[in-house]
Amino acid sequence: MFVTALLDPDFCYRVARSRDARFDGQFVLGVTSTGIYCRPSCPAMTPKRANVRFYPTPATAQAAGFRACLRCLPDAAPGSPDWNLRADLVGRAMRLVGDGVVERDGVTGLADRLGYSARHLNRQLIAELGVGPLALARARRAQIARTLIETTTLPFADVAFAAGFSSIRQFNETVREVFAATPSALRAKRRTAGGQVPAAGPGTIALRLAYREPFDAPALWAFLAARAVPHVEVVEGDTYRRTLRLPHGVGSVALTPAAGHVRAELTLADLRDLGTAVHRCRRLLDLDADPVAVDTALGADPALGPLVAAHPGLRVPGAVDGAEIAVRAVLGQQVSVAAARTVAGRLAEQYGEPADADGARVFPTAEALAELTPAALPMPASRARTLIALCTALAGGDLVLDAGTDPAEAMEALQELPGIGPWTAGYIALRATGAPDVFLSGDLGVRRAAAQLGLPDDPRALDEWASRWRPWRSYAVLHLWQSETS
Structure with a gap:
């Protein structure tokens, strides 16, 4: 055992x-x-x-011979917050497995992304979790398969393909082993129970994304709405919609908070992207966080306590595409949020690919922007050169911003690029990597809010003061920003 x-x-x-x-x-x-x-x-x-x-x-439980409970559905629970806290090999590997790297690139590809041999990676995962990357990926495929079986009417051959199985036989065997039921029995049982989620529109998959209470959805949606890029994102009422660039094609998602979950309606060009899309939406909304642990730690601070009490369950907005966030961070240098989103919308309209017939577009790739000249960009020449340097590094693979990125390494690499300083690098790390412990001591809004609380407003002194908020300084930043808008 x-x-x-x-x-x-x-x-x-x-x-x-x-x-x-x-x-x-x-x-x-x-x-x-x-x-x-x-x-x-x-x-x-x-x-x-x-x-x-x-x-x-x-x-690990499946490898030990246990099958999933069909009453509590343990595979549908929020993910462990530990993996977002950790920048070590195991933590980074778990995030990439969740993003579907094993299905796309195999164990060797996963190891290459992490900078280790496949043998060393396998040894480290087994030492800590009891299973290697193949078993972790198998559990992920089983979860996706169950979701599609219970929430769609797709033929099982299509479900197997979308979940990442190499054959119908492998799909059937895995479903029986993990859930002690055939695919047909799972679908029949869910129909008898009345369905897992309300039906979505044609070509759309509707899912429930679980989270841990409390969850300050209004603050998170307001943050996203204020920065929504025209043609790419929009907030309508309590629904946030955006386009997605995924490994096998484009897609879109509509996210709406509900009691105990966020309703997600996904439209995908290729169903193989379902698991990846769900994983990235969860990271965007920080749904795997442990808000009680965060609020308990920050709420004990006399200065932050009232802010935490006013907004329990505040989340750190993440990203569905690290490169997109990096580009948007550069666009936001020394300009207002409204001005940055306007420029981002112009770039999306001109260089982004169409996502549907209604004019929605996916955000431009780093490769597309790297080919432009500074004169072609609607911004000062110095910022345009910074943007092109950033996109060139992203397009060439010299800079990687994804679920497996070490935040500290990313910040160091970003600051080696011309025109990117600590604030821009920190903001990108906070959002693109989902790091929970990034503090933006040089941010004007953070300094202003800190001063109103009687804290130091000098960046160096404030950074030293904020060390007591480890390992949740990203959440402290969000509380300080939120106090500015409340």
């Missing part, structure tokens, strides 16, 4: 007995008497302590 030092069995059992949903996704429990693994908040009767084993991921 695999046991990780990161899990305290007695603590985990107390969590399971209390059915504390905050820990859903942080570990699963396997019940030896039933052969089923569950999320900690499963409503079923808590088994005896002697019959319970604890595992850090569903893949």
Whole structure:
């Protein structure tokens, strides 16, 4: 039996007995008497302590011979916040596996992205999680397959293809092993139960993206609305819509907050991009965060406490495309948010690819922008040169901004480019990598809000003061920004 030092069995059992949903996704429990693994908040009767084993991921439980509970659906829980906190090999690997890199590039491709050999990567993952990248990817495929089986009427051959299985046989075997039911039985059961989510429009897949309470959706949606790029993003009421550039084609998503989840309506050119699209939307909305841990830490600070109390569950807006965020950060240098979005919209209209017949466009690629001359860009020449240098580094692979990027390394590499200083590099790291511990001490809004709280407004002194907010300084930045708009 695999046991990780990161899990305290007695603590985990107390969590399971209390059915504390905050820990859903942080570990699963396997019940030896039933052969089923569950999320900690499963409503079923808590088994005896002697019959319970604890595992850090569903893949680990599956490798130990357990099948997923069809009552609590442990694979549908929010992801573990640990992977966003960690910039080490395992944390970066887990984020890339979630993005679908193994399905697209294989284990060797995953290892290459991380800068290690496949053998070393496999050894590190097994040492900490009990399973290697293939098992983690298999669990991801099973989750996508179950989602498509239960929420669409797609033929099972199409479901298998979209989930990343190499054959119908592999798809059938995996579904039976993980869920102890055939694909037909899963679909029939969900129909009998009345369906998982309301039906979406033609060609659209509707899903529920779970999160941990509390969740300050209004503040997050307001942040996205203020920066929405014309032709790419729009906020209509409580729905945020945007186009997506995905590995196998373009797509779009509409995200609407609801009780206990965010409703996502995805339209994809290629169904193989479903898992990647979901993963990137979750990162955009910071849905795998542990808001109780963040709010408890920051709320204990006398200065930040009132801000946290006013906005419990505030999230750090992430990105669906790191390169896009980097370009937009450069466009926002020394100009207002409104001016930056206007320029970004002009670039999208001129150089972005059409996403639908209604005029929506995907944001231009770094490759397309790298080919332009400074004179072709609607901005001062110095900023245009910075933008082209950035896009050239992104297009050539010298700079990578994705789920597997180390935030510290990204900030260092960004500041080596002409015209990119600490603020721009920090903002890109905060949003493009989802780093929870980036502090923008040089940001005018942060300094102004800090001064109103009686904190130092000198960047160096403020940075030193903010060290007490580790490892959640990105959330502190959002609270300071939010205090400026409240």
